Amino acid sequence: MDLSRLPLDEIAAKTGTPFFLYDGTELDLRMAEIARLTAGTGLQARYALKANPAAKVLERARAAGLWIDAVSGNEVLRAKRAGFAMGHEPPVVMLTCDVFRDNGRDVVVEEGVLPNIGSPGQIRDLAEAGYRGPIALRVNPGFGHGHVQACDTGGPSSKHGIWHEDLAPVIGAAGDAGLEIVGLHAHVGTGPQIGEFEANMRQLGDVFGALLPQFPRVQGVNFGGGIPHPYRPGAPRIDLGPYAGFLGDAQRMLSETAGRQIRVEVEPGRYPVAGMALLVARVTDVKTTRSNSKGPGHTFVMVDAGFNDLIRPAMYGSYHHISIVGKGAGREPEPLVVAGPLCESGDVFTRDDQELLDPRPLPRPEPGDLLVLHDAGAYGAAMGSNYVSLGRAAQVFWENGQATLISRPETFEDIVRLECEERL
Ligand SMILES: Cc1ncc(COP(=O)(O)O)c(C=O)c1O
Secondary structure (H helix, E strand, C coil): HHCCCCCCCHHHHHHHHCCEEHHHHHHHHHHHHHHHHHHCCEEEEEEHHCCCCHHHHHHHHHHHEEEEEEEEHHHHHHHHHCCCCCEEEEEEEEEECCCCCCCCHHHHHHHHCCCEEEECCHHHHHHCCCCCCEEEEEECCCCCCCCCCHCCCCCCCCCCCHHHHHHHHHHHHHCCCCCEEEEECCCCCCCHHHHHHHHHHHHHHHHHHHHHHHCCCCCCCCCCCCCCCCCCCCCCCCCCHHHHHHHHHHHHHHHHHHCCCCCCECCCHHHHHHEEEEEEEEEEEEEEECCCCCEECCCEEEEECCCCCCCHHHHHCCCEEEEEECCCCCCCCEEEECCCCCCCCCEECCCCCCCCCCCEEECCCCCHHHHHHCCCCCHHHHHHHCCHHCCCCCCEEEEEEEEEEEEEECHHHHCCCCCCCCCC
16 A cells, blocks of 8 residues: 555544554455456355454445355344345355354344354254254365464364265254255365465365265355465465456356356455555654573564554464654664564564564664554454453544544443443
């Protein structure tokens, strides 16, 4: 994002720091790309709203014609609030989870959205709740790879879905419970390389082709999300053209195998939203440690954003590009570690996937400068918390030269609102 055209200081003066800034133009561009990816006959995209559930984002997903993949009852209700149709004809909203929690089951029963079963026991859960509608099955196809090991989405060490060789008893249980299986689903993740994503998708097509004959009522087959976003400067953006071609071929192949039209779905979360957002923090200090027998010294840039705002670097060692806005911006880069306000020493934005400090060549900022973390739109605010009672950061939507506050900074009153003392 071109920072020079953004009034970051002005916004910071109004909302305080840190804040997320969402670029509406970039969001629309990526949503339109996903819509084009599935413009062919029998194709449909869902937006995996876990990546960023802001009402504005949902509004744009709906305008682009996407459907929704939700993970909780409340995500379904967020989709409903944003105007997505409930019910399952067609199944505009699908609830994919391995565990029903809170209102998950009740929302399926009350709203009639399509439950995508990720664990065999959920058939029992739904039957107990009195649900008698259609279901989809999330299959663990035995392979797959997230962008890091912690996001292992397929294979023996993945907790997701039903093992592909153990579907027969689940088909039986669904039949006994009066639940018709209308969808098959797998989400096997991105893989560290673009080539790996494409290979995973091809392999998944074969798996679905082999499974379909056992599922005479299936209408839709879902290839999950996982479209990679280029976080590093210069990293190639995936060309979605070949993927669109693959999806079209898969739709024809699966329809032929089944002897009826099969809808082929994808459900990216990260891709449409990652690049639209900046997380803007204030530099509060620059300090150093010195080398000794334990290791080398470092220069730490202290900022007021932490892993409570953007957890990906602390959790996965994920890379987010960093820019400095202010007095230090033009300086010769030097290796700097960027760290936040939390009490964990891992509250560092420049870490590698071995959880080690990874000093970044950056211009040395002055206290008071702004430090911008790029590509913070996916799994940023969505995974934010109020750990150590720091309020969640404001979210600001930027469009047509106008900034709009779409989620205000969380206050002390917000944070303590749920506390109570009720006899049970
Ligand atoms: C079932 C399912 N679908 C889709 C997604 C979205 O994945 P991504 O953000 O990599 O596109 C996820 C991510 O966790 C998922 O678990």
